Amino acid sequence: MEKSFSIPISRRSFMKLAGLAAAGAVLGGADTPRAKAAAPVTPSADFGDAELPVLYDVDVCVVGGGSAGTAAAVSAARKGMKTVLVEQGIALGGLQTLGCVFPCMPTFADGSDTPYITDLNRRMEGQGVSPSLGFETDTYYGGGRGQYEAEYLSLVYDEMCEEAGVEVLYGATLVGAITEAERIAACVVQTIEGLAKIQAKVFIDGTGDALLSRFAGIPAEKGSEKNGRNQPMSLRFEMGGIDVGKVYHFFTKELKDDWTKGKFAQIVEEALKQKKAPFLEFAKWKKNEEFFKSGVADGELTEDDILYIQAFTIRSKPGVMSMNCPEMPPLSFSSTGAISKSKSASFGRKMMRRLASFFVHNLPGFEKAYISREASLVGVRESWRIRGKYDLEADDYIKARRFPDAVCRTAYPIDIHDVKLDLFEKLKKGQYYEIPYRALVTNELANLIVAGRCASGSFAAQASFRIQPTCMSMGEAAGIAAAWGVRHGIDVNAVRWEQIPKSERSYVSEG
Ligand SMILES: Cc1cc2nc3c(=O)[nH]c(=O)nc-3n(C[C@H](O)[C@H](O)[C@H](O)COP(=O)(O)OP(=O)(O)OC[C@H]3O[C@@H](n4cnc5c(N)ncnc54)[C@H](O)[C@@H]3O)c2cc1C
Numbered sequence: 436m437e438k439s440f441s442i443p444i445s446r447r448s449f450m451k452l453a454g455l456a457a458a459g460a461v462l463g464g465a466d467t468p469r470a471k472a473a474a475p476v477t478p479s480a481d482f483g484d485a486e487l488p489v490l491y492d493v494d495v496c497v498v499g500g501g502s503a504g505t506a507a508a509v510s511a512a513r514k515g516m517k518t519v520l521v522e523q524g525i526a527l528g529g530l531q532t533l534g535c536v537f538p539c540m541p542t543f544a545d546g547s548d549t550p551y552i553t554d555l556n557r558r559m560e561g562q563g564v565s566p567s568l569g570f571e572t573d574t575y576y577g578g579g580r581g582q583y584e585a586e587y588l589s590l591v592y593d594e595m596c597e598e599a600g601v602e603v604l605y606g607a608t609l610v611g612a613i614t615e616a617e618r619i620a621a622c623v624v625q626t627i628e629g630l631a632k633i634q635a636k637v638f639i640d641g642t643g644d645a646l647l648s649r650f651a652g653i654p655a656e657k658g659s660e661k662n663g664r665n666q667p668m669s670l671r672f673e674m675g676g677i678d679v680g681k682v683y684h685f686f687t688k689e690l691k692d693d694w695t696k697g698k699f700a701q702i703v704e705e706a707l708k709q710k711k712a713p714f715l716e717f718a719k720w721k722k723n724e725e726f727f728k729s730g731v732a733d734g735e736l737t738e739d740d741i742l743y744i745q746a747f748t749i750r751s752k753p754g755v756m757s758m759n760c761p762e763m764p765p766l767s768f769s770s771t772g773a774i775s776k777s778k779s780a781s782f783g784r785k786m787m788r789r790l791a792s793f794f795v796h797n798l799p800g801f802e803k804a805y806i807s808r809e810a811s812l813v814g815v816r817e818s819w820r821i822r823g824k825y826d827l828e829a830d831d832y833i834k835a836r837r838f839p840d841a842v843c844r845t846a847y848p849i850d851i852h853d854v855k856l857d858l859f860e861k862l863k864k865g866q867y868y869e870i871p872y873r874a875l876v877t878n879e880l881a882n883l884i885v886a887g888r889c890a891s892g893s894f895a896a897q898a899s900f901r902i903q904p905t906c907m908s909m910g911e912a913a914g915i916a917a918a919w920g921v922r923h924g925i926d927v928n929a930v931r932w933e934q935i936p937k938s939e940r941s942y943v944s945e946g
Contacts, residue, residue, distance in 0.1 A: 472656040472663065472894060474771070474819055477649035482611045482623045487632045490624070491602065493517040495917045496635035498609050498622060501529020502903045503887025503910035504641020505592050506551050510914025510941070511639075512599035516921060518914075519633060520601050521624055523608040524811070527592035529643060531903055532585040533812040535671035537757040538747055539566075539583050540902040542845040544867035549843060549941040551911040552904060555583075555591065562587045564751045581714070583903075584751045604633075609642065612650040618882045619651050637882050637917040637927050641910060645819040645889035653877050653885075654822040657771045659851075659894045666816035666898065667743075667765040667852045668776070670783030674791060675755045675807035679748055680707045681800030682756075683715055689799075690723040712753040718745040730793045739764045740786050740793075743852060755807060761786035765853050770815040780813050816852065816888075816901060823891030824928065825873035832868050832899050833860055840932040841869030841944035842912035845905045851898045859895065869944055870900060872932035875913055881926035886913040911941045 493516075497508040500522035508520035520527075530536040548556075556566045559582075566582045596603050610630065611623035621632040640647040645655050658665045683703060686692040706713035719727050719741060727744055730736035745759035761783050768779035787809065794801040830836075832849060846867040849859040862868070874891040875884050885891070886909040888901040900909075912932070919935050920927040937943050 472658055472660045474649070474655045474657045476652070477646075477655075479611050479650045482613050482621075482632075483615075485623075485630075487623065487630050489621075490604070490626070490631040490633055491519045492634040493519050493602070494635065494921050495519075495637045495639065495914070496521065496622060496633050497639040497641055497914075498647045499529065499641035499643060499887070500524075500527040500592075500603065501641055501643055501887060502531050502906040503643075503913070504529070504639065505596070506907045506910030507639045507641055507884070507886050507914040507917070508601045508603075509595050509599045510551060510911045511637075511917045512596075512601045512914075514915060514918030514922075516914075516918045518599075518601045519635070520596065520603045521607045521609060521622070521633065522603065522605050525605045526589035527596070527603070528585065528588050530812060530814060531583060532589045533810065534814050535585065535673060535757060535808060535810040536759075536814060536903070537583070537585065537749060538581040539904055540847060541581065542847050542867070542902070542904050543862075544844045544846040545865070547844050547867070547904065547908070549908040549911050551941065552907055555595075555907070558591045558595070559583060559587060562591060582750060584749060587751075609646055609650070612638075612647060614651050614880070617880055619647075619880060622647060622650075635882075636921050637884065639910075639913050639917060640821075640883065640885040640889065641887050643815065643818070643888050645821050645885060648821045648877070648880075648883060648885055648889070649819060651880055651883065653879055653883070655819040655889075656822060656894075657819045658769075658817070664765055664853070665770045665818060667762050668768060668770050668779055668783075668816065669743075669760060669762045669814035670780060670787060671760070671810045671814050672758050672787050672791075672806055673749070673752075673755055673808040674758065674794070674801070674804045675752070676803045676805050677754050677756055678800040678802075679712065679715055679754065679756075682717065682798065683707065683713070683800075685799040686717050686723065690726055692717070692720060692723050712748060712750045714750055715748040716746065719743065726797075730797065735793045735796070736789055737786075740789050744790070758787075758790070761790055762852065770813075770818045776813060776815075783813070784809070817894065817897055818889070820889055820893075820897050821877060821885050821891050823874050823877050823885065825871045825891060827870065827874050827890075827892035827896035827900065829859060829893060829895035831896060832862070835862055835866040835868050837869045837944055837946060838871035838873075839944055839946070840872040841942060842872050842875070842932060843905055843908035843942050844869045845900060845902070847899050847902050847905065849895050849898045850902075851895065870905065870909060872912065872916060872930070875909060875916075876928040876930075878928070881928050884913040884917060884927050886910040908942065915939065915941055
């Protein structure tokens with residue numbers, strides 16, 4: 436007879452570290468701006484005494500199979516760790532795949548590609564999908580190089596996990612953590628069989644929402660320190676059946692959109708001449724704003740629909756564009772409210788239909804277009820961020836700060852969607868800042884590493900480090916550090932990245 440997993444009768448309680456979390460959350464006093472972003476303690480069940488079956492007992496358990504979590508699991512397994520990767524969906528990549536987020540943004544920092552990224556690019560090319568945007572001319576677009584087509588990416592991720600020996604557990608949702616003496620003893624997952632425990636020496640939080648960390652009582656912050664608002668969410672989609680050449684000519688010739696001037700325009704024109712799919716972007720820029728506003732005036736669109744409009748061609752899918760919209764109005768919806776986030780999905784879906792219909796009826800090149808794919812994850816740019824040993828600030832970006840324990844570099848701007856970019860000085864060409872390993876570990880828990888968009892940083896700092904290549908490099912470092920800690924009997928929050936031999940590190944700071 437098959438064993439059935441029992442659901443423990445759990446008393447609603449805060450985790451053992453809740454006291455610590457509350458204290459940490461108000462660092463600097465209740466009036467400081469950072470205190471405004473402090474998230475309340477995450478309610479959680481106490482699974483400590485629950486008799487749950489143990490699904491896995493491993494060296495490293497990674498929760499969340501997004502850009503960061505997948506990189507972490509693959510890197511740990513490649514270093515010989517018995518590794519399990521827990522993912523609630525049935526594909527790896529998180530926002531990259533399930534969220535239809537495309538393309539991978541450049542870091543704008545020469546030398547930012549860590550070995551995992553180089554390997555991923557090579558594998559994507561092996562699938563016949565060039566990750567190149569096709570216009571690396573005078574700027575090196577470090578960090579992923581742009582094109583990770585979702586359907587191939589999830590396949591390649593499966594392949595990488597399989598080769599490295601990562602045990603991927605799909606369809607498993609993290610619901611709790613069991614902590615003992617400043618360590619996570621086990622995480623609790625909901626599976627098709629019911630609740631179960633996964634025991635590990637090291638846990639890596641790749642949930643994007645710092646969920647494992649928060650269940651384990653780690654202090655977290657959410658939203659802007661000034662107004663408490665999270666970055667706006669989007670519900671992304673793809674449209675097929677587009678005549679890209681016609682779209683390009685409409686924007687450049689009729690709307691006089693000048694973003695494609697110069698060398699880039701030549702590349703697009705040349706690709707169109709050769710009947711190849713060019714990399715092309717259109718967006719609601721100042722010059723063509725009137726075009727989108729006409730949709731509002733005619734009642735086809737709402738003001739909300741045109742808050743943010745952006746679209747990219749996918750070169751390996753001719754005639755298809757990836758829509759970085761609709762963007763749900765940030766005053767109405769929040770990524771950290773369960774009900775609000777849920778409502779944003781159906782609100783976004785209606786926006787998506789209106790936008791698609793507007794494009795079909797008004798945008799030359801879209802006459803025969805249709806929605807070919809809709810995201811299955813709401814696009815959360817920012818939700819909760821942990822408070823780690825080092826907390827990145829906008830100042831680290833502005834001062835192009837470097838760290839001996841740096842795990843990666845980036846010069847991607849502080850990209851806050853409802854705040855004007857010019858509030859922040861942009862780094863000059865050739866400048867970059869680094870992310871220290873200490874931003875991935877906490878003072879409170881000895882065996883936890885956090886990677887990806889929920890790593891430790893202020894609202895503004897996160898708006899820079901949240902992009903995919905940086906999340907991947909953070910994950911890669913997390914996996915390497917986990918393996919180093921396990922092999923040498925060092926707690927991961929005591930690991931000194933800079934003391935790991937250079938040959939073992941994915942990134943070495945040039946100081
Ligand atoms: C609309 C939008 C547009 C963007 N545009 C770009 C862009 O053009 N280029 C770029 O580089 N970056 C872009 N970004 C940012 C970037 O895509 C993300 O920040 C990055 O992919 C985050 O990776 P992650 O691994 O930290 O988190 P995620 O991708 O969110 O992955 C988290 C994973 O954890 C899983 N998970 C969560 N909770 C649980 C649970 N309880 N149990 C089990 N599994 C769980 C999720 O299913 C998911 O797979 C954009 C983001 C958004 C939202």
